[in-house]
Amino acid sequence: MFDKPEKTPVNKPYRKLQVDDLPIIETLQKLDYRVLLSEYLEKNGKQLKPVQRRKNAKVRVPKSMSCPQCGAPSEYLYANNGDKGQYQCKVCSCLFSQKNRYLKEAVLKCPHCSKTLEKIKERKDFDVYKCKNNDCPYYQQKLNGMSSKEKKQFQKDPQSFKLRYIFRQFRIDFQPLSKSSPIRPKVDLAKLYVSPHTLGLILTYHVNYGLSARKTAALMKDVHGVSISHQSILNYENAVALVLQALC
Ligand SMILES: [Zn+2]
Ligand SMILES: [Zn+2]
Numbered sequence: 552m553f554d555k556p557e558k559t560p561v562n563k564p565y566r567k568l569q570v571d572d573l574p575i576i577e578t579l580q581k582l583d584y585r586v587l588l589s590e591y592l593e594k595n596g597k598q599l600k601p602v603q604r605r606k607n608a609k610v611r612v613p614k615s616m617s618c619p620q621c622g623a624p625s626e627y628l629y630a631n632n633g634d635k636g637q638y639q640c641k642v643c644s645c646l647f648s649q650k651n652r653y654l655k656e657a658v659l660k661c662p663h664c665s666k667t668l669e670k671i672k673e674r675k676d677f678d679v680y681k682c683k684n685n686d687c688p689y690y691q692q693k694l695n696g697m698s699s700k701e702k703k704q705f706q707k708d709p710q711s712f713k714l715r716y717i718f719r720q721f722r723i724d725f726q727p728l729s730k731s732s733p734i735r736p737k738v739d740l741a742k743l744y745v746s747p748h749t750l751g752l753i754l755t756y757h758v759n760y761g762l763s764a765r766k767t768a769a770l771m772k773d774v775h776g777v778s779i780s781h782q783s784i785l786n787y788e789n790a791v792a793l794v795l796q797a798l799c
Contacts, residue, residue, distance in 0.1 A: 629641060
């Protein structure tokens, strides 16, 4: 399946730096549409009805789509301004698009000042996030570390200096991969509940660093605050391996 490196780099001192370079990933509180629906019933004395669709509605909500925040099925999703790919959940009112579906579950924060990172660029395969906080220690340190020559240059052309914390989040779209795969893995990667970034972290620890699924689960919880069972980690590994095999 995967080639494990001969020496696992677990004990190398630069690891601390690597971890520091990652943003703080805060997972949003997940809601459960079943709980929300029964609360609605209790409060209003009637069921919340699924969305009424006009017969010749231009935009359809894909059957397989569910709300990223509460898990409500497609019957409860409005195609809000469907051409632009915006949807709204009738149950929890959350707005989302197919593109930012995964981002809904995590907020990226600067590891140096804990302020929320701002998305400044969208590229084909990755998004660029930046810490725009002027009081950020990372920024302050870079700013104060400049020579007077550099400061003059900076005033003329601030763009040529990288003074702020920047993070690139890669978007790996597993959807086309899993569709074309002739083998059905236990876990459908297209319906994965974790973001591609989180999946990447899990695979890095589990496959590249050779940590056991249990240790990886503990690390995800302690370092990144993401609760995930070791069984899910094994399932992900299995699913990714099958998809990769099918591609080769
Ligand atoms: Zn919802
Ligand atoms: Zn910062």
